[in-house]
Amino acid sequence: MDAxxxxxxDADGSLSGATERLERPPKRQQQQQQQQQRTNYxxxxxxxxxxxxxxxxxxxxxxxxxxxxxxxxxxxxxGHSSGxxxxxxxxDIEEEQGLKYGAQHVIKLFxxxxxxxxVVVATINSISFYNSTDVYLLYTPFHEQSxxxxxxxxxxxxxxxxxxxxxxxxxxxxxxxxxxxxxxxIHGWLILSSFMLLFIFTYLYLEELLRAYNIPMDYPTxxxxxxNFGVAGMxxxxxxxxxxxxxxxxxxxxxxxxxxxxxxxxxxxxxxxLAAISIWDLIxxxxxxxxxxxxxxxxxxxxxxxxxALIYSSTVxxxxxxxxxxxxxxxxTATATATSSPSFxxxxxxxxxxxxxLASPEPAAGPSSSSTRPGNTRTxxxxxxxxxxxxxxxxxxxxxxxxxxxxxxxxxRQIEVQSTxxxxxxxxxYRTVTAPDSTQQPEAQEERGIKLGLGDFIxxxxxxxxxxxxxxxxxxxxxxxAILIGLCLTLLLLAIWRxxxxxxxxxxxxxxxFCFATSAVxxxxxxxxSAKQVFI
Amino acid sequence: MDISKAPNPRKLQLCRTYFMTGFALLPFVxxxxxxxxxxxxxxxxxxxxxAQIKRYVIYSAxxxxxxxxxxxxxxxxxxxxxxxxxxxxxxxxxxxxxGSA
Numbered sequence: 001m002d003a004x005x006x007x008x009x010d011a012d013g014s015l016s017g018a019t020e021r022l023e024r025p026p027k028r029q030q031q032q033q034q035q036q037q038r039t040n041y042x043x044x045x046x047x048x049x050x051x052x053x054x055x056x057x058x059x060x061x062x063x064x065x066x067x068x069x070x071x072x073x074x075x076x077x078x079g080h081s082s083g084x085x086x087x088x089x090x091x092d093i094e095e096e097q098g099l100k101y102g103a104q105h106v107i108k109l110f111x112x113x114x115x116x117x118x119v120v121v122a123t124i125n126s127i128s129f130y131n132s133t134d135v136y137l138l139y140t141p142f143h144e145q146s147x148x149x150x151x152x153x154x155x156x157x158x159x160x161x162x163x164x165x166x167x168x169x170x171x172x173x174x175x176x177x178x179x180x181x182x183x184x185x186i187h188g189w190l191i192l193s194s195f196m197l198l199f200i201f202t203y204l205y206l207e208e209l210l211r212a213y214n215i216p217m218d219y220p221t222x223x224x225x226x227x228n229f230g231v232a233g234m235x236x237x238x239x240x241x242x243x244x245x246x247x248x249x250x251x252x253x254x255x256x257x258x259x260x261x262x263x264x265x266x267x268x269x270x271x272x273x274l275a276a277i278s279i280w281d282l283i284x285x286x287x288x289x290x291x292x293x294x295x296x297x298x299x300x301x302x303x304x305x306x307x308x309a310l311i312y313s314s315t316v317x318x319x320x321x322x323x324x325x326x327x328x329x330x331x332x333t334a335t336a337t338a339t340s341s342p343s344f345x346x347x348x349x350x351x352x353x354x355x356x357x358l359a360s361p362e363p364a365a366g367p368s369s370s371s372t373r374p375g376n377t378r379t380x381x382x383x384x385x386x387x388x389x390x391x392x393x394x395x396x397x398x399x400x401x402x403x404x405x406x407x408x409x410x411x412x413r414q415i416e417v418q419s420t421x422x423x424x425x426x427x428x429x430y431r432t433v434t435a436p437d438s439t440q441q442p443e444a445q446e447e448r449g450i451k452l453g454l455g456d457f458i459x460x461x462x463x464x465x466x467x468x469x470x471x472x473x474x475x476x477x478x479x480x481x482a483i484l485i486g487l488c489l490t491l492l493l494l495a496i497w498r499x500x501x502x503x504x505x506x507x508x509x510x511x512x513x514f515c516f517a518t519s520a521v522x523x524x525x526x527x528x529x530s531a532k533q534v535f536i
Numbered sequence: 537m538d539i540s541k542a543p544n545p546r547k548l549q550l551c552r553t554y555f556m557t558g559f560a561l562l563p564f565v566x567x568x569x570x571x572x573x574x575x576x577x578x579x580x581x582x583x584x585x586x587a588q589i590k591r592y593v594i595y596s597a598x599x600x601x602x603x604x605x606x607x608x609x610x611x612x613x614x615x616x617x618x619x620x621x622x623x624x625x626x627x628x629x630x631x632x633x634x635g636s637a
Contacts, residue, residue, distance in 0.1 A: 210631045218614050221607065222630040228564035235557070235565070240550060242572045243538065 109452055109491075110484060112251050112312055116457045117480060119255040120262070120465040129208040130263045131469050137264045139163045144266040156268035160276045163269075167280060171291045179298060194237055194253065198230040201256050250312050254454045258461035262469065270466050271512070277459055278508040285502040296500055312452050456503040463511045467519075474526065475518045482514035483507045539572060547576055548585040555592040563603030566596040 124130055136143055139162055142155035177186050203226055210217055236246045237253075265273060284292040460483050468476040486507030494501050529535060539547060551573050558566035570593055577590040618625040626632065 207631070214633045215631065216615055216618075216633045217630045218611070218618075218625075218628045219630045220628065221611055221614075224561065224607070228562055231557075231560075231562055232564045232568060236568075242568065245568060 109487070112247060113452070113457060113460060113484070113487065114480075116251045116255050116258070116461050117464045117483075119252065120258050120461040121468045121476060123205075123209075123255070123259055124262065124465045124469050125471075127208050127212040129212070130259050130465075133263060133266060135264060136266065139166055140264075140266060140269055142266075142269075144268055152268050156266070156272040159266065159269040160272035163273055164276045164280055167277070168291075171284065175291045175294055175298075178295060191234070191238055194234065195230075197253050197256055198233045198249075199226065201260060202226065202229060205256060205259070247312065250454060251457065254312075254457035255461055257454075258458045258465055261458070261462045262465045270462065274459060274463055274466075274508055275512065278502075278504040281502040281504040285500060292500070312454055312457065452503055456507075459504055460507060460511075463508060463515070467511075467515045470519065472519060472523060474523055475515055478514040478518040478522070479511045482510040486510040539576060544583050544585045547573070548588055551576075551589045551592045555596050558596060558599060563600050563607075566600045566603070569593065569596040570600060 140159040141162070142159050144152045144155045146152060146155075174186065206222065206226065232241075232245070233249045233253075235241055236249050261270065261273075284290040287293065463483065464476060464479045467479040486509070487503065489506050490501055490503050493506075539550070542550070551569060554565055554569035554572070558569065573589055573593050577586065577593040580586065614625065614628075618629065
């Protein structure tokens with residue numbers, strides 16, 4: 001069965017081909033694979049174009065399929081690999097899921113980002129409350145009252161430095177708490193901040209909204225609406241709720257936070273903060289001792305979901321029906337290794353995945369892979385079904401949260417590609433090697449998508465909202481397009497590097513360039529053109 | 537979360553929790569419950585817990601409906617009588633609309 005799942009489709013041939021060749025089992029099997037390939041191309045022709053458009057996750061997913069073949073070729077002979085019954089269906093499922101959850105996720109990320117920006121821009125343009133700054137945040141003591149640009153400049157610089165140091169301190173605090181396993185403190189922190197946003201800031205928003213549209217309302221109704229909205233939001237974000245609702249709340253919360261920033265940050269400071277935060281993002285995610293990187297590695301060491309997520313994910317992250325209960329797979333680094341060939345385990349973060357995959361042929365695997373051994377897998381599954389709420393609680397707690405706090409926003413600011421299919425491929429391979437009952441395998445499919453931190457939503461929206469607050473639609477749309485292009489490029493880099501990447505730097509840089517270029521060059525040019533009636 | 541992948545007892549438990557939560561003046565939670573479990577209750581092939589889920593969904597729907605009607609009628613009554621009720625109504629008003637010049 002695994003040979004069938006090993007067929008690399010032409011969509012990702014360029015990327016997966018190399019590893020595929022390295023792991024290629026004996027020649028006879030290769031031929032079988034090619035045969036299977038042909039049949040699969042026939043069946044999945046319609047979807048193949050889909051995969052070809054966006055190779056990002058399809059690469060990941062397909063590669064995962066290729067891994068069992070290598071191990072199976074080592075464990076059993078080629079005869080087993082192509083002959084067993086459930087193979088094609090399994091492969092079809094993987095294929096289908098790969099295409100279904102692969103390409104769509106990239107698009108799925110565009111929709112919420114656009115929605116968030118839309119909410120912010122609409123609010124900025126319809127509610128004048130968010131357009132004027134009269135009260136300031138505590139973190140920005142310099143208010144840019146002076147008319148001199150130089151004074152404004154150093155004010156903005158000082159403000160953004162203060163704000164950034166707060167961010168850094170909060171992030172480090174978060175890392176320390178996480179390292180010390182103070183999950184309750186972190187949870188409390190997140191719940192408190194989401195509570196504040198969902199009740200207090202939403203209350204202000206509702207008031208200004210009603211005032212802007214001159215809609216009468218009495219206090220009992222307002223209180224009832226706030227109570228319902230807030231409690232449902234807390235349930236959806238921190239506990240369990242429909243995915244759409246949760247996504248909607250996360251988008252709204254991000255938009256609200258962006259509005260708070262636009263409202264309470266002085267003019268130049270907002271721009272300076274945008275630039276500074278994207279640089280910080282770059283450092284925190286990519287530098288060897290960057291806090292977010294430490295976070296990722298710690299989470300990986302502990303076999304946990306990546307940190308209390310503050311993350312918008314395009315699908316459910318929800319592991320408790322999986323046959324294996326190792327959230328380890330959700331880590332970007334782990335998946336990256338799982339998808340690249342295990343023989344290339346030279347970085348420190350790759351060791352676990354490598355150990356797992358190499359140890360898998362023997363049932364008595366090393367301690368690190370104990371949770372993925374079939375016996376444990378089954379007990380885990382049983383335990384989860386007996387006591388699903390605990391498992392869910394954990395899964396929910398680590399994925400659905402978000403916060404308004406600065407450090408959390410930093411923590412959110414990362415994109416990860418998650419390929420559960422690869423993870424499932426791994427768990428399936430244990431199963432097939434040691435206990436070939438593949439009836440449960442379809443259940444093991446989890447959904448994974450590309451994740452984007454809520455902080456990215458917030459700062460994208462701040463940029464677009466700030467641009468739109470000048471009342472110029474050309475600039476606004478230029479910013480919007482620039483940010484989406486930046487996001488596209490980030491996703492492209494994600495496909496190449498396959499590790500957690502900061503989503504802010506490219507997008508924000510593009511956005512800032514486009515914004516100032518448009519308002520300084522394009523807009524006067526257009527105005528001049530229309531004044532001279534060139535367009536007529 | 538994806539409700540279609542949860543085991544049946546879990547579905548029932550969630551549905552019941554949402555229904556019970558709705559009693560805390562939370563018709564919105566009832567509405568969520570109805571939307572969320574509608575397919576489970578009426579479209580899925582039958583399973584043991586389905587009858588109870590169906591009952592909770594129907595009750596939630598009734599509750600939502602009652603709340604909606606009550607709220608709308610209260611708003612209409614209040615807004616039409618606000619001027620007549622005088623200072624009390626003004627005191628209860630969250631937003632008093634401004635007249636247009």
